[in-house]
Amino acid sequence: MTIKTTPIPGLLIIEPRIFKDNRGCFFELFNDANFHENGIETGFIQDNVSHSVKNTIRGLHYQLAPYGQAKLVQVMKGxxxxxxxxxxxxxxxxxxxxxxxxxxxxxxxxxxxxxFAHGFRALTEDVVFFYKCNAAYNKEAERGINFNDPDLAIDWKIPVGESIVSPKDEGLPSFEEAEKNFFFHEG
Structure with missing residues (x-):
């Protein structure tokens, strides 16, 4: 696997090693030893799958500390x-x-x-989204930020009126108003 950094410390792009031939392909979805060798301590305990139709926006979701979740996400279809x-x-x-x-x-x-708060928009008609989490879902710690917050200015590449968003996500607070209790640690 190849690990690429992003401009935001801690966010990483993982490119798996893919073996292709005339039958198709094979790759490891996750290998704890490889992550550990590359300094990524995961402790994943839960796998989740969501299915979405085109233009669905899910998020921006997170859980407050000490129930925060690290996630490894990947699209299985779409x-x-x-x-x-x-x-x-x-x-x-x-x-x-x-x-x-x-x-x-x-x-x-x-x-x-x-x-980190996390969300995604389905760009194709049929999306199967897979994510591993290192902590279980905790309803009391669940929080979110409105996907359309003008201060965040996220370009979802779709007019807001054409997106499909749950009433719960539409009612989430702005970044400024959202409860946050995370601190940055170097290294």
Whole structure:
């Protein structure tokens, strides 16, 4: 696997090693030893799958500390615009976001550590989205930020009126109003 850094500390793009031949392809979805050798301590305990139709926007979701979740996300079918927002106080990129296109074709994975809000938009008609989490879902710690917050200025590459968003996500607070309790730690 190849690990690529992003402009936001801690967010990583993982490019798996893909073996192709006339039958198709094979690659490891996850190998804890490889992540550990590359300094990524995961402790994944839960796998989740979501299915979305085109133009669905899910997010921006996170859980407060100490229930924060690191995630390793990948698209199994279709394409998404995946977004992570830095919520770590005193981070040099606090309040900034990073977006990447993930697809079943590019097979890229996106590692999102604790302290980030996460969301995605389905770019194709049928999206199957897979993510590993290092902490279980905790309803009391669940929080979110409105995907359309003008201060974040995320370009979802679709007019807001054409997106499909749950009432719950539409009612999420702005970045400024959202409860956050994460801190940036160097290294």
């Amino acid at each position: 394409r998404v615009l995946d977004v992570a927002v830095d919520l770590r106080e005193n981070s040099p990129t606090f309040g900034q976001h990073y977006a990447i296109e993930l697809s079943d074709e590019n097979k890229l994975q996106f590692y999102i550590p604790k302290g």
